[in-house]
Amino acid sequence: xxxxxxxxxxxxxxxxxxxxxxxxxxxxxxxxxxxxxxxxxxxxxxxxxxxxxxxxxxxxxxxxxxxxxxxxxxxxxxxxxxxxxxxxxxxxxxxxxxxxxxxxxxxxxxxxxxxxxxxxxxxxxxxxxxxxxxxxxxxxxxxxxxxxxxxxxxxxxxxxxxxxxxxxxxxxxxxxxxxxxxxxxxxxxxxxxxxxxxxxxxxxxxxxxxxxxxxxxxxxxxxxxxxxxxxxxxxxxxxxxxxxxxxxxxxxxxxxxxxxxxxxxxxxxxxxxxxxxx
Amino acid sequence: xxxxxxxxxxxxxxxxxxxxxxxxxxxxxxxxxxxxxxxxxxxxxxxxxxxxxxxxxxxxxxxxxxxxxxxxxxxxxxxxxxxxxxxxxxxxxxxxxxxxxxxxxxxxxxxxxxxxxxxxxxxxxxxxxxxxxxxxxxxxxxxxxxxxxxxxxxxxxxxxxxxxxxxxxxxxxxxxxxxxxxxxxxxxxxxxxxxxxxxxxxxxxxxxxxxxxxxxxxxxxxxxxxxxxxxxxxxxxxxxxxxxxxxxxxxxxxxxxxxxxxxxxxxxxxxxxxxxxx
Numbered sequence: 001x002x003x004x005x006x007x008x009x010x011x012x013x014x015x016x017x018x019x020x021x022x023x024x025x026x027x028x029x030x031x032x033x034x035x036x037x038x039x040x041x042x043x044x045x046x047x048x049x050x051x052x053x054x055x056x057x058x059x060x061x062x063x064x065x066x067x068x069x070x071x072x073x074x075x076x077x078x079x080x081x082x083x084x085x086x087x088x089x090x091x092x093x094x095x096x097x098x099x100x101x102x103x104x105x106x107x108x109x110x111x112x113x114x115x116x117x118x119x120x121x122x123x124x125x126x127x128x129x130x131x132x133x134x135x136x137x138x139x140x141x142x143x144x145x146x147x148x149x150x151x152x153x154x155x156x157x158x159x160x161x162x163x164x165x166x167x168x169x170x171x172x173x174x175x176x177x178x179x180x181x182x183x184x185x186x187x188x189x190x191x192x193x194x195x196x197x198x199x200x201x202x203x204x205x206x207x208x209x210x211x212x213x214x215x216x217x218x219x220x221x222x223x224x225x226x227x228x229x230x231x232x233x234x235x236x237x238x239x240x241x242x243x244x245x246x247x248x249x250x251x252x253x254x255x256x257x258x259x260x261x262x263x264x265x266x267x268x269x270x271x272x273x274x275x276x277x278x
Numbered sequence: 279x280x281x282x283x284x285x286x287x288x289x290x291x292x293x294x295x296x297x298x299x300x301x302x303x304x305x306x307x308x309x310x311x312x313x314x315x316x317x318x319x320x321x322x323x324x325x326x327x328x329x330x331x332x333x334x335x336x337x338x339x340x341x342x343x344x345x346x347x348x349x350x351x352x353x354x355x356x357x358x359x360x361x362x363x364x365x366x367x368x369x370x371x372x373x374x375x376x377x378x379x380x381x382x383x384x385x386x387x388x389x390x391x392x393x394x395x396x397x398x399x400x401x402x403x404x405x406x407x408x409x410x411x412x413x414x415x416x417x418x419x420x421x422x423x424x425x426x427x428x429x430x431x432x433x434x435x436x437x438x439x440x441x442x443x444x445x446x447x448x449x450x451x452x453x454x455x456x457x458x459x460x461x462x463x464x465x466x467x468x469x470x471x472x473x474x475x476x477x478x479x480x481x482x483x484x485x486x487x488x489x490x491x492x493x494x495x496x497x498x499x500x501x502x503x504x505x506x507x508x509x510x511x512x513x514x515x516x517x518x519x520x521x522x523x524x525x526x527x528x529x530x531x532x533x534x535x536x537x538x539x540x541x542x543x544x545x546x547x548x549x550x551x552x553x554x555x556x
Contacts, residue, residue: 253286262343
């Protein structure tokens with residue numbers, strides 16, 4: 001694990017690392033924010049943040065304005081890249097597929113299966129690495145994300161509730177089996193068997209697994225230019241059906257970008273801090 | 279004035295405009311953050327933020343994490359570009375001169391003088407435009423900046439105390455006549471007459487003008503990779519000599535970048551809000 005960059009920030013440290021991933025079969029970068037408490041070696045709760053289409057491990061660190069509140073709450077933030085990267089990694093035909101668009105699933109189809117193993121990368125390899133390398137309280141790890149990464153956070157939380165004790169999302173793709181982004185990604189990475197797709201669809205997963213969390217927090221802008229891809233109403237519906245408490249906040253005037261995300265970032269960090277205490 | 283982008287942010291709006299500048303003889307962009315109060319048409323105090331070398335009008339908006347506190351305090355933030363831009367504008371040989379490096383002065387030397395008129399642009403043309411277009415309280419306008427923009431903020435405040443009632447800076451170039459960045463910029467833009475240079479040097483200006491502000495706030499990282507270009511001690515010295523109150527805070531471990539700036543941003547906004555009330 002190689003430290004590429006570190007910057008003091010709110011008395012903690014913002015860092016970028018590179019390491020050779022066995023799961024992705026190549027180098028991968030991730031960013032981490034260590035709160036002042038973590039920097040002193042104190043065991044802290046941690047949050048994985050999964051970013052959206054086209055983003056990298058640095059997007060959240062620069063644009064989300066999370067470090068100030070993370071420092072106050074004593075949180076460690078883990079920010080993986082959104083896909084495998086490199087000349088040897090298959091490229092997509094557009095920004096919504098391939099590099100920068102891993103969708104947090106394990107591809108089964110050629111040529112993608114060779115490197116696109118983002119689900120195992122996050123929940124096994126990176127998760128273990130983070131527990132080894134940073135002073136993380138093992139039973140206090142949460143996950144959140146935005147858009148494609150909101151889909152990732154919701155699905156990974158419901159698939160691995162033993163690993164993630166809290167979950168929230170900004171403008172998540174709630175039902176990827178029912179929107180163009182998801183249909184393209186799932187048919188590309190998983191092939192045409194739609195029974196497989198459902199295993200990676202938050203609405204389907206909650207319907208199958210039932211209520212697993214005390215509460216889920218979702219923020220959604222009502223001027224979101226990608227609203228038709230997101231289907232928050234379907235997610236709300238299935239949460240009601242299974243008795244999963246959901247706080248879905250819809251915000252007039254807000255769009256899909258990081259100016260929206262930063263506006264509600266403190267709320268999400270405080271939400272996770274409370275959930276991870278219980 | 280053409281609105282290029284707007285994003286709801288902390289119930290205010292982050293915007294980018296383009297307009298044809300008579301001073302710069304070409305199109306120029308600037309960003310503005312309108313607090314919720316300003317968006318409702320309420321007259322608000324305003325701060326000009328001058329960015330550093332290589333930055334654009336968007337850098338501060340994305341990286342400085344200022345909007346949350348600006349919304350709380352009811353501030354309008356004005357973020358100009360750092361130089362004229364365009365194919366028809368003279369280019370420099372390196373990132374420390376030419377486009378992205380206007381140094382907030384009016385060039386007198388060819389080929390720079392044609393477009394590089396950043397001082398007049400900020401204090402006359404953009405200043406007037408902002409007063410016309412946004413609900414700014416005319417007697418409550420402050421200025422701050424970073425690095426080259428910290429130099430800009432300090433010098434423009436001491437040259438135009440009737441226009442700027444408060445001033446602060448992050449890691450400013452305090453004595454450009456005595457550091458390589460400044461020597462290169464001033465000899466390029468102004469020629470070799472060093473008597474002219476002194477008119478644009480914060481240390482020299484404060485020595486000449488004396489104490490003009492209730493207080494000046496400067497934050498400086500002690501791990502700043504450009505520390506030798508900045509000379510905060512010279513600025514502190516001249517402030518003591520003339521009786522100008524200065525709060526110079528030196529921070530162990532912090533470098534020159536926006537992770538440093540964001541860590542102390544709220545303090546600067548609160549400082550200006552207090553100074554502009556008096």
